[in-house]
Amino acid sequence: MTTLIKNGTIVTATEMYKADILVKNGVISEIGREISKIASEIVDAAEKWVLPGAVDVHTHIDAQCDGMTTVDDFETGTAAAAAGGTTTVVDYAEQEPGVSLAQTLEKWKTKAGPRAVIDYGFHLALTEINDSILSEIPAMVDAGVTSFKISLDGAGERYISDADVLEFLQKVGGAGGLACVHAENGQIINLLLRRLGNDGKAPVKSVLSIRPPEIEAESTARVITLAELAKVPVYIANLSSAHAAEKVKIARDRGQAVFAETCPHYLVLGSDRYDDPEGIKYYSTPPLRPAWHQEVLWKALGSGDLHVVSSDHTAFNFVGQKDAGRDSFFRAPRGLPGIQERLAVTYSAGVHGGKISANRFVDLVSTMPAKLFGLFPRKGSLVVGSDADMVIFDPKADQVMSKSLGLSRVDYCPYEGMRMRGAPWLVIQRGRTIAREGKVMGRPGTGEYLPRIKFSGV
């Protein structure tokens, strides 16, 4: 089977040029001028951009978080991804205490295998650090699971000590993997939470006082120092604040291999959303920040001090889930949906908004995540030999974000009513069209599992 993409403008992390792309057997076979071969399918991409399929490296699909289950399974979650231009997802397989990494991985493969509409891989999110778990890491890396995450925002049983962080970093880095960290100081969060008192009654805007940017910055700096001691690279997940971005920058200026991602909601939504009567919809950790942080994050994205925009898609319904925290915010599950909106938000606010170039946009949503997480150049790239994952993107599209456009099962859209420029028009995976103008065409189970290669720098 062959597909021919004609007349488009190819945009990569470095280039922007007109050419046709011929796909054979799911792989880019040829890039040429006015290719006139016979193809099973011909796509006319005139006036459109052709981007490498986007790669989302932070999602929580069909996951238990905060005692509830996110509403998307791998069918709806990846359908939403596909509609939004994402052709690869690296989801967090969440290890439960007492369960091995191998078992966790199998469990997640079972969830995703029959349902995924797009290609997928998994990070392993560890909830405990012990010899047994650590000893599994090298085999996991060799088997193609090359990234692992811990979260430092827990207290009590979920608390991970600095010594455990160091062990984790060295074990992962030593095995050729990339260690990822959610960096907020859990002991302090817990203390500040207890201090709220009032039997726990507190509106969602209280999250700002119990998770101030200082403790994100402190935890980020600590992890960076431990990675420096361990002599391994480290990846800061869902960085939200100017304070934490500054710590990443200082380390990078020193030459350390530190990488960091932020998310669309940190880039366009401010903490004033917590004043909304339904502000609990926006309850995420780290929380949304005052709007001035956004400028700092955009600047870091532009300069190369932040590397990835991921969705951190964590879809809970407002009715029946999020609203559990109306009176006591911390009873609500945390997180925002965004797997479908990621490209539109980042392009619209970033490229259309004049903050980053089109090349940089592609780098942030596709190329760099693919490189960091061992998928490049199979993914994240539009070169001969790469998987024929493409977004035919309409930079002139003009849409108003709305729940009604979403393919996720979630019952709200965090960007409701915001006008966005630019949208995916056609999304192609391994040569097959899987979404068109926001409608998914890919069938469940056609997504492939992606073993990944070791980290070797970018």
Add this chain to the structure above:
Amino acid sequence: MTTLIKNGTIVTATEMYKADILVKNGVISEIGREISKIASEIVDAAEKWVLPGAVDVHTHIDAQCDGMTTVDDFETGTAAAAAGGTTTVVDYAEQEPGVSLAQTLEKWKTKAGPRAVIDYGFHLALTEINDSILSEIPAMVDAGVTSFKISLDGAGERYISDADVLEFLQKVGGAGGLACVHAENGQIINLLLRRLGNDGKAPVKSVLSIRPPEIEAESTARVITLAELAKVPVYIANLSSAHAAEKVKIARDRGQAVFAETCPHYLVLGSDRYDDPEGIKYYSTPPLRPAWHQEVLWKALGSGDLHVVSSDHTAFNFVGQKDAGRDSFFRAPRGLPGIQERLAVTYSAGVHGGKISANRFVDLVSTMPAKLFGLFPRKGSLVVGSDADMVIFDPKADQVMSKSLGLSRVDYCPYEGMRMRGAPWLVIQRGRTIAREGKVMGRPGTGEYLPRIKFSGV
């Protein structure tokens, strides 16, 4: 009783001028030109400098540390202090688990009362943070104990969590006290120590790998962030490295009330001392650093980013105590003596060495510690109304440091054989001569206990 100091050059943190000083009832009564009154005692300070008596705010006299008792009781410890120009000591009263702060204070007063040759006060060093201990703090502050310390280099039972650090900082600061912290990351130290393996056999130079400067800097930065959250001032004790000094500087540049002390051994002894066959003598925590750190510390002392030079006098004999760590360094008790050598070392390397001015020298060893710890202007000052504590200092003195000169019971001198310029010639407390040319004249029990005032900035 009256004493008249004639013909000297008074050197304070700001001034250098010739004048006579008249002392009445232990207090400076008059400063004048050619005072010709009748006095019980007349001291001719021609060609000498008259400094305010030095204030040492970090000592461990008659203390249990690491399972052993330091060799100096308050008689020998303060005699050595007096001989070296120190007229006030603020010693660490070490709370033992389960013992109240009030009991701890009483115990230390009992130790010091009958023996002290110089005036003294106490910080309270806490080994545990719990509601009971925290609740005692305000009363202690009101009673004149206005500073409290925790050490973060412990693991296991001695581990103090970040939440406890924040509670401690707020309780102390809220009560008007000054919180002091020994900042090294104990969890990491313990992990690195365990990794040394080899049944614990390791030479003292291994301390460099288990207590690298990065973990001092990390802990320092963390404490500073927590103090920022708590909105209270904080004092970093025994800062040893360029890495940690940088963290203090960054916070101060931001305008935060962070203060820090270093010690003579960090200023003139390098980590190559650990290559000495008797290198265990120099086992301190934080450890001695490679020599290049010294330049950074001196620069910070000169610029005002470090505030105090204290001795951290922790006197253990080499024979019978320190040598317990010959094969396994961590079996040795930690710390260096230095209560007597502090002024000579700081003056010689600092002022004679061209790194700091004479005014700055006085500030670092006397005025600033008195201000920070609630003793100013009674101590640390040469103004009318202040206690008549004075060092008649000979800036031209030329001595070779030696154990034989020491009044401490300790059996070695860390500076053995080093040539120093400048030495105390006469030391006066409240008008009485308590030391002359290195010989102590003060009698045990004549030192007075010093209640201190609340911290209110410098």
Add this chain to the structure above:
Amino acid sequence: MTTLIKNGTIVTATEMYKADILVKNGVISEIGREISKIASEIVDAAEKWVLPGAVDVHTHIDAQCDGMTTVDDFETGTAAAAAGGTTTVVDYAEQEPGVSLAQTLEKWKTKAGPRAVIDYGFHLALTEINDSILSEIPAMVDAGVTSFKISLDGAGERYISDADVLEFLQKVGGAGGLACVHAENGQIINLLLRRLGNDGKAPVKSVLSIRPPEIEAESTARVITLAELAKVPVYIANLSSAHAAEKVKIARDRGQAVFAETCPHYLVLGSDRYDDPEGIKYYSTPPLRPAWHQEVLWKALGSGDLHVVSSDHTAFNFVGQKDAGRDSFFRAPRGLPGIQERLAVTYSAGVHGGKISANRFVDLVSTMPAKLFGLFPRKGSLVVGSDADMVIFDPKADQVMSKSLGLSRVDYCPYEGMRMRGAPWLVIQRGRTIAREGKVMGRPGTGEYLPRIKFSGV
């Protein structure tokens, strides 16, 4: 003749304590508790502060600037100074092209001698750099004129090349003097002025666009680099902006001997004054800056990155002088009066406003300028042997600034209507009361000329 100051609280750059001061023959003879000697005059300073007489190191009295003559001669100028608490002035003797430094100095001595109410010295302000002028510098230094200034904000004939700046810095520093620089880039100012076009018609607020802070910062950085090459200290006069303060800070962090002064008007008046119909009153160079700069300047004053608050007193009448620039601002003479208001403004906004301590206030207006310019400890100090120059200061005074309070001949007060806390109550020079509650009592010609000593660090 003897004077006794009783019951006051002495405030110096370091201390604050109660004591009496006995003055004999114009010099502080004794400081004591309850001095009960017979004195010619007894001053009761109860409830008051006793400060060292203030030292103003930047004034333009009886000077030709911009083609006009400032309205104060040394009688009115120093009377205003005295009323405001200043007992020493170091005025800029302005060399005219072709006139030798020796002649310039004589001319200024002639102006001041018969008229000065307070003690005085001179800097030499050079308008040209050539071998003849440079060759005079060492002799001037030896004769007690130990500071020299150049202005870099001129273009055309007044332009001083970088090579000349380096020659100047080395000549002055090599002779033991302190080089002072007005740092703004004259070539750029001139270009931007020409670009205003419109036959030169431009309101005073245009000064903001032709003298932006970037060109002050650039010139400051350049001078600092040249001083670094020359290996000499340098003093940046009338620094006005956050941008320039940052350059001073960077150099000081590197350890370079850079010092800088700012002025009261930069600390409390913002550039919105240029919107005033009589905004030309505030035309100074550098210009007033947007209000946010003030916080940065205060922070630098507090942290020690700025060293002096001087008045830069340049008194031109609004009517008949300043108003020449109503339509074309640059036709007005530049500068603001302030010799009398300096202490009140700095105390009120700084100490009462909680930005700096009382000690730091004294340092900035008296001690540090005396040290930097070779007058210490004769001036700037309250120790035995120093000149008995004192301000009996009432920290609780409450006054509304007004032209009617001023002793200068100038016809307006830049601080008109602003409420200030704290004011000089009595001003004493060498034991004589020269001002009381804003009225001058000193007689013209009683001020003494002050030869100064070489710069040797602070």
Add this chain to the structure above:
Amino acid sequence: MTTLIKNGTIVTATEMYKADILVKNGVISEIGREISKIASEIVDAAEKWVLPGAVDVHTHIDAQCDGMTTVDDFETGTAAAAAGGTTTVVDYAEQEPGVSLAQTLEKWKTKAGPRAVIDYGFHLALTEINDSILSEIPAMVDAGVTSFKISLDGAGERYISDADVLEFLQKVGGAGGLACVHAENGQIINLLLRRLGNDGKAPVKSVLSIRPPEIEAESTARVITLAELAKVPVYIANLSSAHAAEKVKIARDRGQAVFAETCPHYLVLGSDRYDDPEGIKYYSTPPLRPAWHQEVLWKALGSGDLHVVSSDHTAFNFVGQKDAGRDSFFRAPRGLPGIQERLAVTYSAGVHGGKISANRFVDLVSTMPAKLFGLFPRKGSLVVGSDADMVIFDPKADQVMSKSLGLSRVDYCPYEGMRMRGAPWLVIQRGRTIAREGKVMGRPGTGEYLPRIKFSGV
């Protein structure tokens, strides 16, 4: 005519992948897997890398500098370039006083047209700033000459004032061009040179004292500030020192559009070369720096704070030209040859040496200079539609640098005897092989003149 490059590994600024390239009519027509079309010429690039042809944006071919003429004309200069992997050169057309830019451009076109072996464009190097010259700039930009340079290291007649710099920056930037600056403080250089005295007799190592890095940094910072005022991008040419790199970094951290290039000699040759008896060979401006600067420059190249490695090829013979400065170095013409060695040196020390990635190497020598100077994506890129300029590079080649390998007419090689890894094997321009294993095959006059597009960011 068609050419087929088979079996190579394509390396671009972002990618590294295996593919074949088909060239038609000098343009990349197709990139595919195992292209099996019939082609006029087939190149087997197995085991080799295929890079975009390198772009050298700083050369002085057939130029009058320092009163002498460089030894290469456009035939030998571009032949050497071709042999070294460079397929495009942007040479400095040097305007002479009184000659228009249009005339200058014509003169340079005449020099290059009949001789160039590779494609070429020109910057215009201005030696004077006046209304006439400035007024020509917009037309030049429209005609495709989109970059202009001034040198600030001159004094006297060659001195360019700050006002002229600002005019220049605004005129160039306003027209859509990119302003380039050689940043060293000429007034200070001249002063320091005069101070050398001794009738000008001075060995070449004296260049270190008259052109210290501080004056490069100062001039760089000044230009950056003026560009900030002018609100235009600026390009710092031939940056040599850590000091100057720091200034670029500070501005970029602030978000300013500042770009900078360094050269191979600054990356691998240290100032100890000036101790060589034939040290005058290495006389360049800025001079070679102590070796530690190299690490800083490499780090900045890696992090994106430096953007281009150009040759600054300025070929003067040692015998008869450089040796004129044996006794008085400044009588020698300045500059080093390097047009042929640029890729080998940068690859060997950078990529083989582990300092930068292969992608970054391509960016620095080809893609980024093409983007900055308006040649992208025609040059600097390996995409369909781009000119088929390629270097078939052998990353395993192992050669010892030697004059005997050079195609330039110059009589020495600055890298003589240094072993380099990696070398161009085949060099292709617009589909034609122009060099093979160091031998040139291109014919004079076949290089094409390149009009360039306006600067619009990278």
